[in-house]
Amino acid sequence: MPIDAEKEITRLWRALHGAQDEIGKTFYRWRQVALEFAGPGAKPLDVGLRAAEIFGKEIGKSLLPRQNWLKGEEAFLMNLGRCLADIWGVEGGIAAAEKGMAGEVLIRCTRDPWPSWAKEYGAPMEEVALCRERMFQTILEDVSAFFNIRLRIELQKAIARGQGETVMRLYKVA
Amino acid sequence: MARRLYEWDYSTHPGAKRYPHLFTPIQIGNLTVPNRIKYAATEDNLNSHEGFVTDAGVAYMRKRAEGVVGGLCFMQGVYLDKARQGQGYVGQAACWDDKFIPGLKRIADAIHAERAVAGFQLMDCGRVGAVEVDYCHGPSAVPQRLRIFKPVQEMTKADVQAVVRQHIDAARRGVAAGFDMVEISGIVGYLISNFISSYTNRRQDEYGGDIRGRMRMVVEIIQGVKQACGPDIPVGIRLCSEELLDDVRGNTPAESMETYRIAEQAGADYISCTLGWQESIYPVISRDIPMGNWIHLAKRAKQHVRIPIQMAYRLFKPDLPNAKIGAGELDMWEMCRSMIADPLMPKKVLEGRENEIRHCVACNLCLARLFRDAPMTCYINPVCAHESNPEFTDxxxxxxxxxxxxxxxxxxxxxxxxxxxxxxxxxxxxxxxxxxxxxxxxxxxxxxxxxxxxxxxxxxxxxxxxxxxxxxxxxxxxxxxxxxxxxxxxxxxxxxxYPKLTVPGGDHPKVVYLLDVMSGRVPVGQNVVVYGNRKPGIGCALHLAKQGKKVTLVGRERSAGFDVNPSFKWRYLIYMRQAGINAYSDSTIEEVNEGGIIVKTYDGYRWPVNCDTVIVSERExxxxxxxxxxxxxxxxxxxxxxxxxxxxxxxxxxxxxxxxxx
The missing domain is CATH 3.40.50.720 (NAD(P)-binding Rossmann-like Domain)
Known part of the structure; x- marks a missing residue:
C-alpha cells in the first residue's frame, strides 16, 4: 500500500501536539488538586514554585549523565543550555540556546504554550515564567554540586502571554 | 621468617612447567603464598538479607578455594555498619557484630579445607550503598549520576571516625573467624574511593583538601586494621590506578599513584590495582575491551611502590599474567569473572587441562544480576550459585x-x-x-x-x-x-x-537471511535494513556498519537489545549510535518494494526506508x-x-x- 506522506505526517503531528498539550494540562490539573488539599490558606504561587522545584530535581537527575566537563567550559555551558532548551521544546515550546557574551549562554524561547494553559485553568500567567525560572534553577543546583562549580540562570525577559520571547541567561559564577 | 600455611608442590604438574611464574611462591607481609593466583572478593548475593552466611555461599566459596590450588581466596566484601548505609547488595555478608563470626568462620574453614589462604575483605559501599535504606553516606553530598543509587548524606567528622572504627572492629572479627589475610576495598565508587577522589570529596576539613587529606581516612583505617590484626596477618588494599572520571574532574593518574605510595607508607602489605568507577563513562571489563588492555597499569603501579601488585581486569588466560609476572610487571594474577565461569580454572591450568576450561565471555550478566538484587548467576556456567546442590555439581x-x-x-x-x-x-x-x-x-x-x-x-x-x-x-x-x-x-x-517474511514483497530477491549474511554466503548492498532488533540483529547490524554500510535496524521489541543484559546493552547502544545505525523499535516491516521497505510502528504509523538489502534476523x-x-x-x-x-x-x-x- 503506497504511503500517503501528508496523512502520516499529519497523524504524527497531531499526536505529538496532543501529547504536549496533555503535559501542560496535567500540570494544572494537579496544581488544582494540590491547592484543594492545601486549603484556603495556601498561596497558589508557592504551590506552583514548589512543583517547579520537584520537577527540576527530577529532570536534573537525567541531565547529569549527559554533561561532560572534558569538552571545555564553553562547550559544557552550551551543551547544558541546549539541554534546558530541549526540555522546553519537549513541553511544547520553541527554544534554542545561543552564545551570549563571554561565559554566558542565552536560552531564547519564541513560542510557549504554557501561558495559554495557565489561562485555561485560571492560573496567573505571570506564574509561568517564575516557575520556569525556578525549575531551571533547581536543575542547576544539582549540576553545580555535581561538577563542583556555581551555575546560575536568570530570567532576563518574559512576556507573560507567550507572545514575543522569553530570554534566560545561563552563566558560571566565578 | 615468613609463615607458610600449607605446603604445595607443583613441580610434577604440566601447568607449572608451562607457566612457571604463576606457580612460584610470593611473600606478602609475613605470609608466604605458594603461588601467584587469587580469587578476588566478589559479591554474590547469596547471603541472607540480614547479612548471615548461607550454605550456598559457603559452597560457592569452597569451590573457588579448590580452584586457586593453594593461592589466595577472598570472600566477598562484608559491610560494616548496623545502619546498613554501607551495604551495597541485598545479599551482602555483614560483619558489624560478633554474631556474624560463626558464619564467617564457616567460609574460612571451607577455604582452609582446600588448603588455600583465606582472605577477608572489608567493604563500605559508600555512595553506591544503602541498598536497603534511604540514604547512603559519603565525604560530600555530591548528587548521584546514576538514578539507581540513593541520595548521599555528607558524613560528619564523628561519622568518619566511626567508619574507621567499624573497619578495625570488622577486621578483628575476620581474624577471629579464622581468616589469614585482610583486604580493604577502595574501588569503583565505594566509600574509600569516594574519600580519595576529588570528584566526590569536597571537604574542607582534615579529611578533604589535597590528596594527602583525602587519603587521611584510608591511612587511619590501614594503620588501625594493621594494629588490630597483628604482624602475622597481611593487610592489603584495592585502589584505583585510574578512576576514569576525567569528565567529572576526578583524580589524575598521578594522584592515583600518590594514593598507592601513601597506602604503602601507611603499612599496606600489597595493593590490588583496579580501575574505573561504576559512574565512569568508559567501559573497562566488557567483551569489547581487548584482553590485557589494562595490564600496563600494573607495571606503572610497580614503578611507584615496592609492595606486591595484584591485578585482574580482562586477564582471562594464563599466558599474559605469567609473562608479566616473569617480566616483573605484575606480582599476582587476580580473577573474578573467569572463576565465576569456571571455579576450577587455575587448577585446570596447573593440571594441563586448559581445553577443559569454561571461559568467561565478559557479558557482565553476573554484575547485572547483582545490581538488580538477584542472586549471582553466570551466563555460561549453569552450576554457578548451585554449588551447594549436588544435583548440579555431581x-x-x-x-x-x-x-x-x-x-x-x-x-x-x-x-x-x-x-x-x-x-x-x-x-x-x-x-x-x-x-x-x-x-x-x-x-x-x-x-x-x-x-x-x-x-x-x-x-x-x-x-x-x-x-x-x-x-x-x-x-x-x-x-x-x-x-x-x-x-x-x-x-x-x-x-x-528464520521464517519467511510474509508481507507483500517478502519474496523479493533483496530479502536475505541472517546466517547467509553472517557467513558471507550472500552479497549485501550498501544500504541495508536488518529486521529483528534482538542480539542477532544487532550483531549483524554492527558487523555491516563496520564494513561501511548504511544500516537501519527495525524490530518488534520495545527497545533494541531487549534480550541483552543491561550491563552490556549500553555498549551496543553506543556502538550503534557511533555507527549511525537508525533503530526503529516497536515496528515491523509492512511491505518490501523496489525502493526499500515500509516500516509500520506498533500504533500504525508508516514510513518508507530506502534499502537495497533486507536481512531477516527474526527467529521462531x-x-x-x-x-x-x-x-x-x-x-x-x-x-x-x-x-x-x-x-x-x-x-x-x-x-x-x-x-x-x-
Missing part, C-alpha cells in the same frame, strides 16, 4: 543407560551431550553441518569481541571428547533415520528457524521432527533456540539441565 550416574540421539551440534546440543554422556548414557550427536557449533559459527563473526563466544564450543568439544560422545556430522536427521535408529531418547537442539521455535519423534513414542526433549529462540546462555543452561535429567 549429577548421579544414570540408572538406566539410554541411547540418546541429539539433533544439533550447537551449544545446547553439545552441553546436553557431554553431560548425558558423563552420566553414562550412549550419546550420538547429529548435525547436518559438517562442523560443530551451530549458529555460533555465524554469530562469532559479529564485532566487539563476539569471537570470544566460541570459547564455549571449544570447552564443550573437549568435554564431549572426554566423555565419549559420538558425532555424526554432515548427517541430516530425517523421520526415516529416527525410525531406523530408534533411540531411547531424542533431544532436539536444532536451533531456531523449530518444531521440525517433533511429530516424527512423538509418533514413535520416543522420549523427547526440545532445548535451546529450537524450544524458544533466546541466547547462548539459555542454550547452555537448557542443555546442562536436560543432560542432568535425561
Amino acid at each position: 549429577p548421579k550416574p544414570a540408572q538406566d543407560k539410554k541411547r540418546i540421539m541429539i539433533v544439533g551440534a550447537g551449544p545446547a546440543g553439545l552441553e546436553c551431550a557431554y553431560m548425558a554422556a558423563r552420566r553414562g548414557h550412549e550419546v550420538h550427536v547429529y548435525d547436518r553441518r559438517k562442523t560443530i557449533g551451530g549458529t555460533l559459527n555465524e554469530a562469532r563473526n559479529a564485532p566487539y569481541g563476539d569471537d570470544e563466544l566460541w570459547t564455549c564450543v571449544g570447552f564443550q568439544q573437549a568435554m564431549c571428547a572426554k566423555h565419549g560422545v559420538e558425532f555424526h556430522l554432515g548427517a541430516e536427521v530425517s523421520e526415516q533415520l529416527i525410525q531406523d535408529e530408534l533411540p531411547d531418547t531424542v533431544v532436539l537442539a536444532t536451533g531456531p528457524v 521455535a523449530n518444531a521440525s521432527l517433533k511429530q516424527a519423534v512423538q509418533s514413535e513414542g520416543i522420549e523427547l526433549f526440545v532445548i535451546g533456540d529450537a524450544l524458544v529462540p533466546r541466547n547462548l546462555s539459555s542454550a547452555v543452561h537448557d542443555g546442562y539441565r536436560i543432560g542432568m535429567r535425561v
